[in-house]
């Protein structure tokens with residue numbers, strides 16, 4: 001192996017063995033595995049702090065897990081992981097290190113890029129974030145007219161939106177009733193900004209313009225409109241007290257009119273979709289307070305240490321990643337569903353979609369060759385339970401496709417909070433019990449299913465005729481044998497959330513290594529951006545450009561109504 005030339009997974013001995021093993025196991029029912037070996041319910045469980053990761057409902061035996069671990073070794077996962085932590089430029093198409101782990105490094109260990117420890121700079125930005133967040137939250141730092149800041153609007157998109165938005169939603173008990181309400185505007189659709197501003201007052205609103213590049217069309221358009229809204233109410237002079245920027249591009253921030261002391265930087269070794277741990281997390285720190293933001297970092301750091309040091313077969317992100325590879329490679333699984341039984345985590349699937357699909361949605365490998373013979377990143381999707389049950393679980397249970405799922409749930413309810421009066425408090429507790437019952441039942445139903453015999457017996461007991469039973473029974477059969485991971489934890493606090501998110505980040509990393517792709521570039525987003533610029537010019541009355549007939553017709557139609 002030289003440089004970043006990792007082996008193609010299909011060239012390894014382990015892949016070959018796994019392929020044979022998959023043929024042998026395909027007909028095996030999970031029910032049978034449990035009947036033969038009830039101890040798998042204890043043995044196939046991983047723990048990290050209070051996080052319990054139940055892998056026993058996977059179509060996997062000890063031998064499967066052993067072979068998957070061997071595949072991880074043969075594909076060079078440990079070597080690549082160590083290169084990432086060592087600050088090597090493993091994002092080789094952009095010549096960059098990949099160091100979101102440095103952002104949450106709570107140890108004294110230096111992390112070196114190009115011969116320089118990056119930790120002093122990381123700590124300096126964190127200190128500035130702490131000071132700023134504390135001042136805004138305490139009311140020491142006020143708006144242009146002397147009002148307290150009560151609302152923070154983050155303007156950003158993709159990684160400059162999804163991470164902080166998802167975390168703020170997940171940790172709402174830490175800001176509801178507090179000094180700062182967070183809001184997020186991402187879409188270039190003017191409705192997003194206009195609706196958000198509708199209920200806000202310029203005097204009490206702080207804008208955080210978050211953009212790594214500070215050139216992203218949507219963000220700059222929204223930031224300019226927000227600026228106009230503020231200036232029309234409070235005058236140009238108010239911009240300096242009501243705008244801050246988070247970016248790596250200080251020159252562009254300056255052009256926009258945000259001062260250096262109101263700019264929080266980060267570095268090109270932080271990928272957008274991995275950036276919530278950087279100053280991109282500013283709205284989180286403002287909303288929940290810096291000490292809770294630090295707890296989030298600490299939770300993620302705990303997983304970084306686990307990922308770095310735990311043996312592969314007990315390594316939570318590694319094992320989860322390898323099970324994903326298993327289903328994609330040998331069970332034709334095209335998608336992967338994340339189903340949090342927690343309304344607080346309702347934006348987690350959206351965050352993970354970017355993290356996973358922008359990272360591993362690639363068809364060219366690290367040797368610049370078209371990938372043949374295996375598939376890469378799955379389509380990631382999900383909704384919180386129990387909403388999903390009433391929408392798409394039909395397909396999970398009875399569809400023709402295999403969809404591996406992750407169930408996630410806090411065992412303790414987020415509500416009631418202290419002070420919630422009775423009987424509401426006990427009713428809310430009761431609802432949480434219902435929520436958990438549903439999650440556990442769904443995992444059981446997916447695995448156990450319901451046989452034709454059981455359905456027939458039920459219908460007979462209801463007095464249906466033989467004809468009616470023959471017609472109806474097949475529709476009511478659940479094949480079962482559908483795999484799931486169940487992750488439970490005590491409560492959704494910042495530390496646990498940090499750990500959970502870091503698990504998913506490293507899961508993406510490991511899968512990228514196995515599939516031999518660079519998980520840290522995103523060239524696939526460029527073409528659409530480029531074409532949109534051309535079409536924007538045409539829609540604004542510029543000369544027509546050559547297009548296919550369908551595109552030309554759409555441009556003409558849009559032009560006819562745009563004023």
Ligand SMILES: O=P(O)(O)OC[C@H]1O[C@](O)(CO)[C@@H](O)[C@@H]1O
Pocket residue numbers: 157158159160210211212213214215216219272273358522525
């Ligand atoms: O933070 P920026 O530079 O505005 O980019 C926003 C998002 O746009 C992307 O480049 C994709 O278009 C993402 O990778 C990134 O998170």
